[in-house]
Amino acid sequence: MRRSIDRGRGKWYLGVTLGFLLFCIGLFLTWLDADGTGIMRTLPNICVGLGAGIFGGSTGIIIRMYLLDKDPQAGKQAEIETNDERNMAIIRRAKAQAFDLMVIVGAASLIVFSLLQVDVYIILILVAAYLSRFGVLIFFINKYQKEM
Amino acid sequence: MKNRLEELRKQRNIKQEELAAALEVSRQTISALENGRYNPSITLAFKVARFFGLSIEDIFIYEE
Numbered sequence: 354m355r356r357s358i359d360r361g362r363g364k365w366y367l368g369v370t371l372g373f374l375l376f377c378i379g380l381f382l383t384w385l386d387a388d389g390t391g392i393m394r395t396l397p398n399i400c401v402g403l404g405a406g407i408f409g410g411s412t413g414i415i416i417r418m419y420l421l422d423k424d425p426q427a428g429k430q431a432e433i434e435t436n437d438e439r440n441m442a443i444i445r446r447a448k449a450q451a452f453d454l455m456v457i458v459g460a461a462s463l464i465v466f467s468l469l470q471v472d473v474y475i476i477l478i479l480v481a482a483y484l485s486r487f488g489v490l491i492f493f494i495n496k497y498q499k500e501m
Numbered sequence: 502m503k504n505r506l507e508e509l510r511k512q513r514n515i516k517q518e519e520l521a522a523a524l525e526v527s528r529q530t531i532s533a534l535e536n537g538r539y540n541p542s543i544t545l546a547f548k549v550a551r552f553f554g555l556s557i558e559d560i561f562i563y564e565e
Contacts, residue, residue, distance in 0.1 A: 433521075439530040439539050 362418060365411045372408030375400050452486070459483045503562040507535040509553050524548050 379400030386393050421428035434440060463479055510520055510531075517535075521528040526545065533539035534549075541549065541561075550557045 433525055434527055436525070437527040437530055438542050438545055439533055440527060442539075 362415065365414050365418075368407050368411030369415065372404050372406070372411055374404070376404030376408055379404055452490075456486070459486070502540045503537060503564065504534065505560050505562070506531070506549065509555075509560065510535075513553075520552070523552055 379397045379402075382389075382393070382397035382400060386397075389397070421431065459479075460483070463476070463483060466476055466479060510517070517528050517531045521531045524531075524545065530539065534541060546557050546561060550560055553560065
């Protein structure tokens, strides 16, 4: 049992290591070629951003696991809170509201970008992103209609 | 939906925390159920009914 828990933890330790390495590589690349051109202009920043994100996220999960191990009662309570049907219903409703709101925000941002006269390919990317949410919505409606 | 949860709980001298732990839900869910702010799923309704040894209809009152 203990082994399987440790094995589950292994991926998060790997995340900490990889995140830290990626972060260091990003800093190293910045130091190596501060006035980089082409891909070297953005690659270090991507490495630093991704590395910091993976490192932070994995560290947070490991700390949480460690704290829950120290206090099993708190762990049980946290599990109850996570699986609580009312909490889950609240989260589902909040997500649905957020989606409805983001449809309006997305449309407004499209208008703003158009008025700012940005390049047409940026507008097209934004339109594709805006429309993709409806594609995903239709996909999940179909999926759940078959399942439920 | 109205229910007799608070009445039944108090009759048996059970705290909200204890009922929540027995049903494996949060204390806030028990409070919301008692105040009629939240209607339980059929699964939770069965759990509540079994906990009190009653039928669902004895606890939850359906009004059209």
